[in-house]
Amino acid sequence: MSFWDFFVALVLGIVEGLTEFAPVSSTGHMILVDDLLLHSKELFPASVANSFKVVIQLGSILAVVIVFKDRFLDMFGLRRKSGGAAKGGPRLKLAQVIVGLIPAGVIGVLFEDYIDTYLFSIKTVLIGLVVGGVLMIVADRFRPRVPKADTVDKVTYKQAFGIGLFQCLGMWPGFSRSGSTISGGVLLGLSHRAASDFTFIMAVPIMMGASVISLYKHWDSFTAEALPFFAVGFVSAFIFALISIRFFLKLIQRIKLVPFAIYRFVLAALIALVYF
Structure with a gap:
């Protein structure tokens, strides 16, 4: 593994970790950073590149599990005392x-x-990027004045299903899974923090499932030569996702969604200038 390979894996892992769960589109950032600066597609076969993307996503998923470990333990009944809800009160269920x-x-x-x-x-x-940004502005503009669910423990089944529908928008590249689900949650009456918590918790099983399927398809790319490249990306994605998630959960309560929407418009304009 050359120094440049190490640098590419490190930078892509950092970009993944910082942007995967913020509502700014990790795909858009990967396009800019990889295509303009790193050119990883020229360094590795397509199968290795695809597997690498899955591996660094797994690093980000592990960060969510660490941040919300008490929630997951509660949902699976592995803790006697809940750290997320008052005793006898509502609690987020699996x-x-x-x-x-x-x-x-x-x-x-x-x-x-x-x-x-x-x-x-x-x-x-x-x-x-653009349509997702518009949705975020709409969510902030038309959200209920008083949230129906100020914590993730008060999310109803109806709200959960509605957020799941909004999550489908995140399958469109650039839309951002977290951007669509947080916006949907806010429109459906969750506070920004409750919508963010539910978004991150819900991301673990769906991203894990997609990752396992993708790894199965590209398992032959896990060669001894590629493993150090994967390891560097995984570790950097995990560390920076851990930092990003904790920071974002504090920030979203103060600035809401509009600043992230504006950032998306700037990113879209930059990509358009570069490619068109």
Whole structure:
């Protein structure tokens, strides 16, 4: 593994970790950083590049598990005391997360090949960045004055399913899974923090499932030569996702969604200037 290989893996892992769960589109950032600066597609076969993307996503997923470990332990009944809800009060249930996963799970199974074949392009990412930004502004503008659920423990099954429908928008490259689900949650009456918490918790099983399927398809790319490249990307994605998630959960309560929408418009303009 050359120094440049190490540098590429490190930078892509950092970009993944910083942007995967912020509502700014990790895909858009990967396009800019990789295509303009790193040119990883020229360094590695397509199968290795695809597997690498999955590996660094797994690093980000592990960061979510660490941040929300008490929540996951509660949902699986592995803790006697809940750190997320008052004693005797409502508590987020595993069944509610499953309900939220149903829409995207169905759409993913039915249209995965179509999405991979036809929707991954610069133009589709630009559309996703702009339309997703508009949705975020709409969510902040038309959200209920008083949230119906100020914590993730008060999310209802109806709200969970509605957020799951919004999550389907995140399958469009550039739209951002977190951007669509947080916006949907806010429109459905969750506070920004509750919508963010539910978004991150729901991301673990759906991203894990997609990652396992992808790893199975590209398992032959895990060679001894590629493993150090994967390891560097995984570790850097994990560390920076851990930092990013903790910072974002504090920030979203103060600045809401509009600043992230404006950032998306700037990113879209930059990509358009570079490629068109």
